[in-house]
Amino acid sequence: VSASQELLSRLAGLANPDGGWGYHAGKASHPEPTCLALLAFSADRTQFEPVIARGLAALERNHQSDGGYRLADGRPQAGWPTAIALFTRRALGASPEELKGTIERVLSVESRVMEKDPETTDMETDIDVSLVGWPWAAANFGWVEPTSWAVLALRAVGLENHPRTQQGLKLLLDRAFDSGGANYGNRIVLGTATEPIPGPSAILLLAVQGAVDHPRVDASVGYVRVQAAKSTDLEHLAWGRVALAAHDTDTATRDLLPELDEKIRAAARDPNTSIHRLALAAVALATRSPFVLKAPAQPAAPAPSYAPAPPL
Amino acid sequence: VGLFGKIASKFRGLMVAGISKLKQPPGTSAVHIARAASYDEPLTDILATQFEHFRAACPLAGKRVVIKPNLVEYRPDRVINTDPRVIDAVIGLCKKEGAAEIIVAEGPGHWRNVHFLMKESGLAAVLEKHGVRFVDINHDEPVKMLNLGRLTRLDHLYMSRTVLGADVLISVPKLKTHHWAGVTLSLKNLFGTLPGICYGWPKNELHWRGIPQSIVDINCTHGPNLAIVDAITGMEGDGPLHGTPKHVGALIMGLDPVAVDATGARLMGIPPERIPTLVYAAAKRIGRLAEQEIPQLGEPIAALAQKFAMPPLVERELFPAPTPGAGLGS
Numbered sequence: 192v193s194a195s196q197e198l199l200s201r202l203a204g205l206a207n208p209d210g211g212w213g214y215h216a217g218k219a220s221h222p223e224p225t226c227l228a229l230l231a232f233s234a235d236r237t238q239f240e241p242v243i244a245r246g247l248a249a250l251e252r253n254h255q256s257d258g259g260y261r262l263a264d265g266r267p268q269a270g271w272p273t274a275i276a277l278f279t280r281r282a283l284g285a286s287p288e289e290l291k292g293t294i295e296r297v298l299s300v301e302s303r304v305m306e307k308d309p310e311t312t313d314m315e316t317d318i319d320v321s322l323v324g325w326p327w328a329a330a331n332f333g334w335v336e337p338t339s340w341a342v343l344a345l346r347a348v349g350l351e352n353h354p355r356t357q358q359g360l361k362l363l364l365d366r367a368f369d370s371g372g373a374n375y376g377n378r379i380v381l382g383t384a385t386e387p388i389p390g391p392s393a394i395l396l397l398a399v400q401g402a403v404d405h406p407r408v409d410a411s412v413g414y415v416r417v418q419a420a421k422s423t424d425l426e427h428l429a430w431g432r433v434a435l436a437a438h439d440t441d442t443a444t445r446d447l448l449p450e451l452d453e454k455i456r457a458a459a460r461d462p463n464t465s466i467h468r469l470a471l472a473a474v475a476l477a478t479r480s481p482f483v484l485k486a487p488a489q490p491a492a493p494a495p496s497y498a499p500a501p502p503l
Numbered sequence: 504v505g506l507f508g509k510i511a512s513k514f515r516g517l518m519v520a521g522i523s524k525l526k527q528p529p530g531t532s533a534v535h536i537a538r539a540a541s542y543d544e545p546l547t548d549i550l551a552t553q554f555e556h557f558r559a560a561c562p563l564a565g566k567r568v569v570i571k572p573n574l575v576e577y578r579p580d581r582v583i584n585t586d587p588r589v590i591d592a593v594i595g596l597c598k599k600e601g602a603a604e605i606i607v608a609e610g611p612g613h614w615r616n617v618h619f620l621m622k623e624s625g626l627a628a629v630l631e632k633h634g635v636r637f638v639d640i641n642h643d644e645p646v647k648m649l650n651l652g653r654l655t656r657l658d659h660l661y662m663s664r665t666v667l668g669a670d671v672l673i674s675v676p677k678l679k680t681h682h683w684a685g686v687t688l689s690l691k692n693l694f695g696t697l698p699g700i701c702y703g704w705p706k707n708e709l710h711w712r713g714i715p716q717s718i719v720d721i722n723c724t725h726g727p728n729l730a731i732v733d734a735i736t737g738m739e740g741d742g743p744l745h746g747t748p749k750h751v752g753a754l755i756m757g758l759d760p761v762a763v764d765a766t767g768a769r770l771m772g773i774p775p776e777r778i779p780t781l782v783y784a785a786a787k788r789i790g791r792l793a794e795q796e797i798p799q800l801g802e803p804i805a806a807l808a809q810k811f812a813m814p815p816l817v818e819r820e821l822f823p824a825p826t827p828g829a830g831l832g833s
Contacts, residue, residue: 214642221642221700265645266661266701268708303711327703331711334703375613375704381682381816383745386578390615424619467642468618 194456198473199235202228203242205466210242211249214467222253222260222272224467226279230481231473233282243283250276258292259300268329271337273297278344282481287348294348297341298355302326302333317379323355324362334376335366335391339398346402346484360402363395367407371414387411389418389427393434397482400437412438419451425458429471433482436475452476512658519653523723523787531560532762532791535800536770536807539735540752546592550731551599553756556800561671561729561758563600569638569669570594571727573676573692574609575743577623582738582748585677587625589733589754593675594633605633608665610640610695612705617641638665641699652720652787655712660724661701667725674727674760678737678767680746682814683714685778685821686771687743688764689730690789693721715779722760722789730763731756734770739811746814753807761790762797769794769804771811777821 206212211220212228229246232239253263253272260276261269277293287294305320314320324333325341342359350356367373372387373395379385393415399408412435419431432451439445452475458464459472474481535553539546570593572585590607597605607630614620617639621627630637645661666672674689681687694706694717702708709717732755740746751770757763761784765775775781775792785792 214639219644223700262645262700266647269701269703271703326707327699328701328708331703331707334707336704381741381814383741388614424616424622426616427619465618 194452194459195234195473195476195478198459198469198476199231199239202231202466202469202473203239205469206242206245207249209249209252210245211252212246212466212470215465220249221262222250222276224470225250226272226275227467227470227474229279230282231470231477233279233481234477234479236283247280247283250279258296260293266328269327270296270300270329271325271327271340273300274325274337274340274344278340278347281344281347290348294345294350297325297344298353300325300329300341302338303330305332313379313382314377318377319362319365322358322362322365324359332376333362335363335373335395336375338362339391339394342398343482343484346398351402360399363398364403364405364407367395367411368414369407369410371407371410371412372418373411387414389415389422390430392418393430396434397437400484408438412441412444416444416447420447423454423458425455425461425464425468425472428455428458429468429475432475433471433480436480437483515649515658516653519649519651522651526788528788529759529762529790531798532757532759532796533557533798533800534755534757534759534762534766536766536802536804537754537756538752538802538807539754542586542588542735546589546754547595547599549754550592550596550756553754553801554596554600557729557756557758558600563597563602563671565601565603566670567604567668568597568602568606568671568673569666570597570605570607570673570675571666571692571695572607572609572626573687573695574617574620574624574626575611576613577620578744579623581744581746582677582736583744584620584624584626585675585733586735587629589731589735590626590675591629591633593673593731594629594635598633602671605635606638606665606669607635608638608640608643608663608696610643610663610697610699612694612699615641615699615704638663640666640696641704643698645698645701648724650720650724652716652723654716654783654787655709655720657712657720660720661698662721662725663696663698666696671728672725673729673731675731675733678732678734678751678755678771680739680742680771680811680814680817682741682743682817683820684718684780685813685817686764686768686773686780688732688767689727689760690718690722690764690780690784693725693727694718696721696725715783718780719783719787719789722784723787726789727760729756729758730760732763732767734767737771737811739771739813741814747812749809749811751807751809753802759790759797761785761792765792765794766797766799766804770808772808773811773813774825776825777823779820779822782822
């Protein structure tokens with residue numbers, strides 16, 4: 192039994208009676224861990240077909256009349272799982288036609304644009320606060336993680352060239368550090384530079400894969416590679432592994448992947464590993480990553496035009 | 504929001520205003536300051552001595568206790584978080600007092616990967632030593648609560664089921680300056696009781712609505728029963744993340760979080776009347792702010808007070824200095 196198969200069997204055994212998964216064993220199902228588990232199973236759809244069917248049914252219980260997905264009894268404004276659900280359903284074979292309502296919902300959500308404010312002058316001169324991306328919750332600022340998921344999902348359903356996708360890509364490049372990686376969204380707060388964080392940096396890399404050619408993307412690959420190489424944390428390792436698999440064009444990255452696989456296998460042996468982390472590990476070890484988008488018809492386009500940020 | 508929604512919101516606002524008028528400040532606003540020169544002192548014993556003054560009003564025996572540390576971000580060269588040795592001592596106190604169940608719970612505003620923070624900061628090892636469970640509030644089950652503060656104009660807050668299920672909630676912050684709030688202490692620490700799955704990373708809605716207003720709403724809706732401040736080594740300057748360590752050598756304890764935080768501010772040389780959060784919290788009767796209304800136990804403030812350097816741009820966030828020349832220090 193391969194490590195990936197073993198993790199999938201563990202995940203299947205941790206499903207809730209409703210078919211979904213919570214962040215932790217025994218906790219109520221939530222769309223995000225349910226989607227991550229489903230993405231893990233997408234690599235072996237035949238063997239786990241009943242598990243996937245029950246998981247999708249659980250996910251549908253969070254499907255809203257507006258086409259979005261959110262925790263059914265959660266905060267109504269927190270619609271950020273919509274893009275994750277769209278990407279997941281597409282990875283499991285749903286057609287863009289079937290997903291029309293959810294695609295429209297993703298496209299209709301816009302992040303709040305900051306107005307001129309003396310308190311945020313430093314931020315306004317560092318990043319382009321007029322760019323529209325996706326928020327965690329309605330009427331909030333656009334952050335790296337929800338914007339990355341939205342861009343990834345829209346690209347997966349064939350909307351690579353949609354203006355929202357393109358502006359999302361622009362926002363992500365705008366928020367990445369010249370030295371690589373991204374924080375949750377801000378590069379500067381009250382005059383002090385923030386620092387990159389492995390998780391959002393990795394998800395950003397998944398969103399921009401094959402779409403743009405920019406030094407910040409290369410630097411971010413380097414940042415995620417360095418972080419993954421020295422980490423023992425399962426979540427950082429798994430996100431790093433899936434991001435690097437989508438950017439494995441250089442020898443240093445390709446050489447690191449087997450080492451990361453071994454570290455992920457070792458870290459995931461902990462019987463107390465949360466479902467969320469277990470699903471990420473299974474996705475990372477899958478023989479076919481659901482996060483690697485099909486090669487675009489054309490070679491990577493140059494970065495969308497935007498004014499480079501001034502030096503920090 | 505339709506017409507019906509607006510009417511319902513108005514009605515809820517009136518109801519909350521009525522409830523607020525009936526609210527009484529805590530029975531006692533006494534605050535105890537104990538000397539603790541370093542993290543190697545017998546901190547559990549020091550806390551036990553302090554707790555003698557509060558046991559009658561807030562017994563821990565037989566209770567389900569939730570300890571909320573301040574675990575924000577881990578950088579090995581900075582004193583960002585409540586020191587794990589203080590959490591160790593608080594757990595020791597709870598055990599000594601006979602708590603039925605002890606849980607440590609946190610929902611960091613910046614890092615989703617709280618397991619990484621726990622392990623790297625040393626908190627995971629402390630919990631393992633004690634056999635104490637950790638709950639990741641960011642991914643905990645949310646419960647819709649009527650917002651009893653309404654300063655943010657939000658009708659409801661979504662809070663952690665684990666936090667709401669506590670018989671005793673202990674807020675255990677670190678003594679720090681904060682570039683937006685002025686100070687971050689036991690009231691601000693409760694930002695982390697709202698799940699990230701409802702508000703995101705960071706909890707952006709609460710920033711838009713006003714940080715002091717959000718802090719007060721959270722504490723009106725479900726505040727701490729006991730506050731213990733790690734003031735052994737605090738952070739001055741560009742807090743809460745980029746400041747520098749400042750040794751004070753104290754542990755602060757009290758049942759009234761406003762009084763505890765006001766005392767913490769005074770220990771940092773900051774007039775609490777300048778901190779919007781504390782002024783709003785006192786106005787909402789979460790606790791008392793005036794020094795003459797706060798019985799001082801243990802060490803006097805003057806014996807341990809330090810002049811903390813403030814974040815560079817914080818003046819614009821604070822209420823004006825009450826008298827000329829009473830501005831903040833360096």
